[in-house]
């Protein structure tokens with residue numbers, strides 16, 4: 124794909140959008156591009172659409188201007204960031220059909236290439252890293268750099284996951300040169316939790332179970348427990364990673380109830396098991412070491428279905 128500036132020629136109004144339950148990479152890439160446009164292409168009227176963005180990212184530029192519901196508008200261009208498939212587009216889904224042109228900028232191996240232009244780099248740590256490569260470095264301002272740094276830090280687990288490459292570090296270094304307050308960003312975007320977030324994590328770990336010869340750990344949260352603590356899906360971040368931090372565990376599974384007998388599933392693997400394969404089988408997707416899907420049934424049904432393939436893969 125050409126640099127974004129070339130694609131923007133002739134565009135007078137555009138939409139930028141991310142995926143359902145947007146994470147730091149999704150919010151960071153959307154607001155990073157938004158800021159880049161405000162800095163360099165003020166003649167373009169741009170709107171950002173994100174579903175209910177989390178307050179911990181409120182330090183990002185343009186956060187208060189995010190639209191959380193869709194408007195009946197025809198855009199010259201719609202850019203989807205960090206969105207692997209059409210079903211994962213959040214509030215902006217209706218805009219696609221009416222758009223002059225659609226572009227997807229992503230890093231998921233499972234990307235279904237649903238746009239006219241699909242720029243997918245499956246080896247990149249984050250959509251923010253991919254987006255950085257499409258921008259003119261000298262035109263990136265400090266606020267834009269903060270947004271991109273946020274996405275890289277959150278999606279790479281603070282440069283820990285195997286998707287972190289020397290290139291990731293070079294991009295992070297270039298953003299650091301712009302003067303981003305990296306200590307504060309890492310704290311705010313990744314480590315800091317509210318008291319109830321810590322409570323629900325503690326409880327989930329306490330009640331977790333080990334399966335498949337202690338090689339698989341399962342944690343789950345029921346709707347009634349979520350109500351008891353007053354937590355919502357966005358408070359569940361990091362729980363699956365903490366489960367995965369158990370010595371000897373190959374795969375961590377975390378479920379929380381999003382409807383009656385309906386669970387959001389998150390899986391993490393050390394690499395022996397391809398959890399994207401497991402998630403894809405149940406209509407989800409993701410990466411080899413981090414994937415997710417939504418499943419129906421009781422906790423028992425869901426875990427049983429998931430562990431069938433995990434067990435097979437552990438034996439391969």
Ligand code: AMP
Nearest residue numbers: 389390407408409410413414415416417
């Ligand atoms: P999560 O466990 O939600 O943090 O997601 C881990 C990875 O799997 C992320 O890269 C997500 O984009 C992807 N993922 C999670 N849920 C789904 C889903 N329902 N469909 C496709 N990809 C998903």
Ligand code: MN
Nearest residue numbers: 146148149205
């Ligand atoms: Mn994401």
Ligand code: MN
Nearest residue numbers: 148205250278
């Ligand atoms: Mn991402």
